[in-house]
Amino acid sequence: MNKKILVIDDEDDILDFVERVLKDAGFVVYKTKDAKQGLIVLQTEKIDLILLDIMLPEMDGWQVMQMLKSEEKLKKIPVAMLTARVDAYDKIIGLKEGAVDYICKPFTADDLLKRINDIFLYIERNNL
């Protein structure tokens, strides 16, 4: 069965690109522009991985993360942060806060797919 990935980013073009790459690679992709819509998707679909942008309007990535981790149903879903490489410090916080990985913008299709495959491999191996 194909894995389901939810992408939350306020940039249409980035959503478009990520969707294209992931679909071509055989994933089922749900894209939303903010956390509210993301939560609606999470209510109805069983999501395997969330790609979460840090710089979001209204509620930023960290707040979304905290919310996800506080809900019993959602807290086991792995989250990978999408952000800039310069924010190296954010990475440490991100991983502590419960993100499984951290993907730097800008990224190529190869970068993205390799990281996502690594995450799924890691989850499988650790039976998470």
Next chain:
Amino acid sequence: MKMPFRTKLIGALFIIILTVFTGMGIYMTLNRIKEVRSEIVSNARMFVILTSDKIGDAFLRYFKTAFFRFRAIALEQKAMNIDLENIQIIDLTGRIQYDMAQYEKGISFAENPYSTDPFVLQNIKKMEMNIMADDHLCIIVPYVDEYGVHNYSIVYHFSLKRISNEVSNVVKGSIAMGLSMLLLSVVLAVIASNRITGHLAVVSKAAKEIAEGDFGKVITIKTGDEFEDLANAFNFMTEKIRGNIRELNNLIGELKKRDIQKTQFLANISHELRTPLTASIGYVDYMEKEKMGSLNPDQKHSLEIIRRNLERLNKEIQSLLLVSKYTLEGIKLNPEEIDISELLENIIKNFTPEVKLKGLVIKTSFAQKTLTGDKDNIRTVVENLIGNSIKFSAPATAITIATDIENKENQKYFKFKISNYGATIPEDQVRKIFEPFYQVDATTSRKYGGIGLGLSIAQNIIEAHQGKIWAESKDGLTTFYFVIPQGG
């Protein structure tokens, strides 16, 4: 030479008093000598006038017949003058008829001797009174008897010892007075200088406190004299300084705020610039790899150019973001053990297209394979240095990269070194290239691209690791070094 005011004041008073009293002493002494001498001389003159006839008469009447009567009269006369030492009676041939001093000492002569005193011999026959007063006072008075005959002269010898006694008294007196004045003046000087230096110490202590940054200092001196003026002037000055400092602090605060705003603005702009790049680079790269249908060579070439330019743009924006971030927040390090040889091989591999294009050779020797540091940051530094070396290498030359461990003063240092052949960096600019936005000349950025942040970022990072980065350039060989202290 530093000498406290008190010492100077006491010294000055000492010298002044010493001079004044010495002068006064000398003047008083000379004056006293004159006074005493003239007193002795006038007393003696009076004395001889009053006594010469009496002694002469007694000599004629009693000397041969009743000597003891004569002696009594002579001694009686002598007792009336304290300075008188001797009375002689000498005849006109200079023969001494009577010598009171010799007689009273009990010395008698078989034959009366002649006087040896030249003054006496010279003046003995003269019919007037003669006075000589050098070391002693000698007065010769001719004695004329009742018949008007001058057979004898009476010679009086007065002592001038009283002068030196008087003088020594004067000197002793003035020395004693001088000493007591000195003592008094020292005491007064100490008191006065304490008063003065006490006030001055208050002012200088306050000045020191101000120099140390306590500008709230106010000094109170209520003496109603120049010290109060000084204190007031001082307080006025500190008040002015306080005002100026307030103004400066406000200005500094304002500047800092603006600098932060500016940097924040730079960070925001960079972020905004990068967002569109993410989708662009992503898609171009995706298309170039023919994930969306096959491409003809022209299309592929064009896409490659677009991608390269986007990546270049991305790199510059990245640098701007890094600089603004480091300025705003400082560098936060997350040190770990890095396999530096692996990291370097990796980076060198990424530069392969540029290296091939210029026909360069990269020689490596990794004597040290690990390094403790922040991996992302060290990668940025090494990428910048290697990128620079490639950019500034002359075509078909070699770049050498070496790592090593160095021991200096019981501290181990990781040392990185990269050399390339190309243009020589002028000596006066070898340090400046680490300043942000610095390029050796304005045309450099046109020729080689880049806005000159790489080395500044590298320096920020190396310094955050307590290390040092520098460059040497001579005869076309340019070498960049950095060292980072290693624990243990």
